[in-house]
Amino acid sequence: xxxxxxxxxxxxxxxxxxxxxxxxxxxxxxxxxxxxxxxxxxxxxxxxxxxxxxxxxxxxxxxxxxxxxxxxxxxxxxxxxxxxxxxxxxxxxxxxxxxxxxxxxxxxxxxxxxxxxxxx
Amino acid sequence: xxxxxxxxxxxxxxxxxxxxxxxxxxxxxxxxxxxxxxxxxxxxxxxxxxxxxxxxxxxxxxxxxxxxxxxxxxxxxxxxxxxxxxxxxxxxxxxxxxxxxxxxxxxx
Numbered sequence: 423x424x425x426x427x428x429x430x431x432x433x434x435x436x437x438x439x440x441x442x443x444x445x446x447x448x449x450x451x452x453x454x455x456x457x458x459x460x461x462x463x464x465x466x467x468x469x470x471x472x473x474x475x476x477x478x479x480x481x482x483x484x485x486x487x488x489x490x491x492x493x494x495x496x497x498x499x500x501x502x503x504x505x506x507x508x509x510x511x512x513x514x515x516x517x518x519x520x521x522x523x524x525x526x527x528x529x530x531x532x533x534x535x536x537x538x539x540x541x542x
Numbered sequence: 543x544x545x546x547x548x549x550x551x552x553x554x555x556x557x558x559x560x561x562x563x564x565x566x567x568x569x570x571x572x573x574x575x576x577x578x579x580x581x582x583x584x585x586x587x588x589x590x591x592x593x594x595x596x597x598x599x600x601x602x603x604x605x606x607x608x609x610x611x612x613x614x615x616x617x618x619x620x621x622x623x624x625x626x627x628x629x630x631x632x633x634x635x636x637x638x639x640x641x642x643x644x645x646x647x648x649x650x
Contacts, residue, residue, distance in 0.1 A: 459639070469578075469586065469629055471639040482637045485543060518585055527633030528576035530597065532585035 424448035426458075426519050426533035433539050434509050440538060444502040444519030448531075451477050451497050455524045458502040460493065462515040463535070470515075475502055476524060511540045544569050544632050548642035554650040561617040563645045565630035570610045574634035577606055577615045580644075581626045589628075590615065617647075625649055 430442035442460070449456055459474040473493040474482045483491050492505045502519060516537045520529035545568040555561050565575065573593040578586035588597040590606035593613055603618040617624055630642040 468643045469631075469641040471637075471641070474637075474639075484638050520585075526591070527574075527636060527639060528588060528591045528631060529578075529586070530588050530591075532587070535585055 424521065424531045426521065426531060428517060428519050428533045428536040430517070430536055430538065432537060433541065435542050436510055436540060438509050440504075440506045440509050440513070442504045442506075442517055442519075442536065442538075444504070444533060446500050446502070446519070446521070446533075449521065450500065451475070451495055451502070453477055457522045457524055458495075459520050459522055459529065460502075460504045461518045461520055461529070462513075463518070464512075464515040467515075472506075472517075473504060474522065509540045514538065514540045543638055544571070544635050544640050546630055546632055546640055546642035548628075548630060548645045550645060551643070552646045552648060554648050555620050556650045557620055557622055559620050561620050561624075561647060563615040563628055563647075565608075565613040565615070565642050567611045567613075567632055567634075569635060571613075571632050571634040573609050574632060575606075575608070575613050576631045576633065577604075578629045578631065579624075579626045580629065586629060620647070 426446040457476045460472040475493045490507045516535040518535045520532040547566045549564045575593045577590040580586040594606045605616045627644045627646045
């Protein structure tokens with residue numbers, strides 16, 4: 423059974439760095455072809471893909487946010503970590519992690535999401 | 543970046559009706575398009591991938607069609623549990639992976 427769960431702070435201040443952790447089970451990022459992405463959704467708005475990390479440590483980022491994002495993994499803990507620097511109130515959103523498979527770049531399993539509010 | 547445009551923004555429908563949602567891409571996607579359903583307070587759920595293949599456990603009343611730049615999600619007979627927001631997502635040309643702005647299916 424594949425599950426993913428996001429964790430991190432519910433509130434961050436402007437200019438701070440956000441660190442989110444996706445802890446997953448039912449698959450391993452040492453398995454060829456498996457990948458984990460981060461996606462966010464501001465309240466009442468659409469989904470926005472942020473970053474993807476592959477089993478072979480290849481990394482891909484949103485064009486508009488790439489200077490602020492870093493994605494990494496800890497395969498021993500089955501975790502993928504996303505950091506976003508210089509947080510702003512417009513970054514207030516629910517942040518999701520989701521699984522994809524290389525060559526099949528749709529999201530077959532999602533976490534429940536974590537709401538991050540950026541406010542002073 | 544490929545821009546995905548969904549129409550209509552909102553659709554008011556009665557249970558039992560047939561529903562057709564549209565998704566248009568700014569460039570050809572071949573068949574590299576997925577559809578998701580999202581209910582309030584929940585994560586999106588994969589419905590359709592490769593434009594027309596239902597994901598595991600998705601009822602047969604959901605169907606997808608199209609290729610190139612024009613795609614359709616059809617719900618043959620809307621059930622009460624189908625009232626939700628539906629998103630399309632392209633994966634033909636990336637990064638970035640991009641989503642449409644969503645279509646809300648609400649009770650008439």
